Amino acid sequence: MTTTEITYIVFGAVLLLALIFDLGLLSKKGKVITLRQALYQTFFWVGLALAFFVFIWFEKGEGIALEYLGAYFMEWSLSIDNIFVFILIFSAFGVKEINYSRVLLIGILMAIVMRIIFITVGVALVQNFHWVLYIFGVFLVYTGYKMFTSNDDEEYNPQESKIYKVLKKYLPLSSSDGGGKFKIIENGKPVYTTLFVVVIMLAVIDLVFALDSIPAVMGITRDKLVIYTSNIFAVLGLRSLFFLLRGAVNKFDYLQQGIAIVLVFIGVKMLAENWINQFVDKKIQVVISLGVIMACISGSIFYSIFINKKGVPKNWKDS
Numbered sequence: 001m002t003t004t005e006i007t008y009i010v011f012g013a014v015l016l017l018a019l020i021f022d023l024g025l026l027s028k029k030g031k032v033i034t035l036r037q038a039l040y041q042t043f044f045w046v047g048l049a050l051a052f053f054v055f056i057w058f059e060k061g062e063g064i065a066l067e068y069l070g071a072y073f074m075e076w077s078l079s080i081d082n083i084f085v086f087i088l089i090f091s092a093f094g095v096k097e098i099n100y101s102r103v104l105l106i107g108i109l110m111a112i113v114m115r116i117i118f119i120t121v122g123v124a125l126v127q128n129f130h131w132v133l134y135i136f137g138v139f140l141v142y143t144g145y146k147m148f149t150s151n152d153d154e155e156y157n158p159q160e161s162k163i164y165k166v167l168k169k170y171l172p173l174s175s176s177d178g179g180g181k182f183k184i185i186e187n188g189k190p191v192y193t194t195l196f197v198v199v200i201m202l203a204v205i206d207l208v209f210a211l212d213s214i215p216a217v218m219g220i221t222r223d224k225l226v227i228y229t230s231n232i233f234a235v236l237g238l239r240s241l242f243f244l245l246r247g248a249v250n251k252f253d254y255l256q257q258g259i260a261i262v263l264v265f266i267g268v269k270m271l272a273e274n275w276i277n278q279f280v281d282k283k284i285q286v287v288i289s290l291g292v293i294m295a296c297i298s299g300s301i302f303y304s305i306f307i308n309k310k311g312v313p314k315n316w317k318d319s
Contacts, residue, residue: 010055
């Protein structure tokens with residue numbers, strides 16, 4: 001058995017045990033997640049991801065381990081952007097707080113399956129058509145530029161989105177949450193509740209965000225193991241991150257600009273890869289990428305707080 005096969009087996013086993021632990025001990029069905037619980041869950045998932053980094057270091061070596069760490073923090077940072085849209089979706093469909101945890105979990109598990117398919121296709125394209133990387137690079141630079149210069153007033157409206165319009169066109173939908181159910185009977189006919197709509201929208205929206213994040217990770221590493229594991233760990237941590245940041249994430253006014261700079265940086269790096277490889281060692285490139293990611297994301301968050309454009313809500317710490 002190869003080291004890669006062993007790593008996949010360990011990853012699968014750890015993931016299964018972690019989900020059981022998270023659902024059985026850290027999360028209670030029908031209960032509202034407090035800020036303290038969300039903090040513990042965030043520490044749990046980040047700690048698990050970092051523990052896996054140590055495992056990869058000993059199993060696969062320092063180079064792959066650093067690539068994993070850079071890819072994980074890239075995905076984790078970009079996942080903060082998902083939360084903006086998640087909050088809008090929950091608000092638009094009037095999801096009760098007691099249903100947040102279950103809806104998020106199902107939506108995220110669906111998103112993981114879709115990401116695995118997307119990653120598999122993306123990696124296969126790159127392996128067979130290396131020039132696809134240049135398309136990814138241009139796409140990231142363009143996306144980063146549009147994100148940096150976008151108007152904050154252009155707010156996403158879930159009920160006007162193409163996803164919702166397609167669901168509404170082809171499925172019988174109810175305006176009720178069905179008391180926490182996904183499908184109910186109305187007027188003698190089966191209909192899908194708002195919770196069902198929200199779950200589908202969460203999964204599809206995450207895949208849309210993956211159009212940015214997965215090419216960005218490929219700008220750091222081409223190792224399939226690293227891409228799969230970093231993505232899954234980051235997405236699984238989305239639920240706890242949602243509860244931790246939902247009261248303050250919309251106050252980080254310059255976070256979007258920080259993320260945009262990261263995307264442009266990775267895009268330019270992909271476009272200039274052949275030239276960069278002649279002068280900079282691969283390991284040093286990963287360290288530089290990791291440093292840029294951490295500096296841009298943390299810097300944009302702290303700048304948002306200290307510039308006090310809107311200010312972090314007073315009740316955030318007391319939630």
